[in-house]
Amino acid sequence: DAGVTQSPTHLIKTRGQQVTLRCSPKSGHDTVSWYQQALGQGPQFIFQYYEEEERQRGNFPDRFSGHQFPNYSSELNVNALLLGDSALYLCASSLRFRTGRNTGELFFGEGSRLTVL
Amino acid sequence: RKEVEQDPGPFNVPEGATVAFNCTYSNSASQSFFWYRQDCRKEPKLLMSVYSSGNEDGRFTAQLNRASQYISLLIRDSKLSDSATYLCVVNINNNDMRFGAGTRLTVKP
Numbered sequence: 001d002a003g004v005t006q007s008p009t010h011l012i013k014t015r016g017q018q019v020t021l022r023c024s025p026k027s028g029h030d031t032v033s034w035y036q037q038a039l040g041q042g043p044q045f046i047f048q049y050y051e052e053e054e055r056q057r058g059n060f061p062d063r064f065s066g067h068q069f070p071n072y073s074s075e076l077n078v079n080a081l082l083l084g085d086s087a088l089y090l091c092a093s094s095l096r097f098r099t100g101r102n103t104g105e106l107f108f109g110e111g112s113r114l115t116v117l
Numbered sequence: 118r119k120e121v122e123q124d125p126g127p128f129n130v131p132e133g134a135t136v137a138f139n140c141t142y143s144n145s146a147s148q149s150f151f152w153y154r155q156d157c158r159k160e161p162k163l164l165m166s167v168y169s170s171g172n173e174d175g176r177f178t179a180q181l182n183r184a185s186q187y188i189s190l191l192i193r194d195s196k197l198s199d200s201a202t203y204l205c206v207v208n209i210n211n212n213d214m215r216f217g218a219g220t221r222l223t224v225k226p
Contacts, residue, residue, distance in 0.1 A: 033213075033214070035216070040218075041218055041219075042121075042123075042204055042216035042217050042218040042219045043161065043204075043216045044216070045213065045214065045215055045216075048213055055213075056209075056210070056213040090160060090161075092214075104149060104208060105151075105163045105166075106161075106163070106206075106214055108160035108161050108162070109160060110159070110160050111160055
């Protein structure tokens with residue numbers, strides 16, 4: 001049973017460039033959430049996708065956008081990169097509705113570490 | 118006010134010590150609560166859910182006080198392997214999870 005997979009694991013960009021990060025959720029999960037984690041901080045919620053639509057959004061500018069595909073995989077896009085966008089980007093998958101033994105637990109991928117120079 | 122606030126730490130304790138972490142949350146409509154553990158340069162993983170009645174899992178005890186919007190985690194008989202960052206997590210709505218900044222614990226021999 002494959003867990004959450006993310007790609008790429010590491011990447012370096014320069015200011016002003018654009019980046020796309022990818023995530024495949026855990027088998028059987030239908031919801032993907034994206035988080036930004038700066039060094040020494042907790043994960044900050046960017047947005048959540050379910051049924052190919054953005055359902056909730058945290059306090060991030062429109063430069064951050066995403067997409068969910070019919071197979072539940074997801075992309076995070078960041079335009080006009082700033083130095084402050086350097087962080088670990090975590091994808092987490094879950095089941096939308098808590099039924100039976102579904103505790104609502106988030107399962108995280110290992111993250112994509114973005115460095116903006 | 119931050120959505121989820123935790124003791125800043127770090128906590129440095131000897132093996133065998135008992136250590137407690139505190140957390141407060143601002144959204145009174147929050148639905149569920151968790152403690153996650155994050156090892157250095159790794160992804161967060163669920164440690165335990167937190168229930169109103171309090172719950173225990175081995176050496177770990179979690180408590181929730183909805184009236185005070187307060188969550189705690191108690192670790193008894195600390196082990197070297199407990200060294201990690203502990204993240205307080207609040208489910209705002211439909212798995213929209215908000216994380217605290219985390220409290221780093223180092224258990225020393």
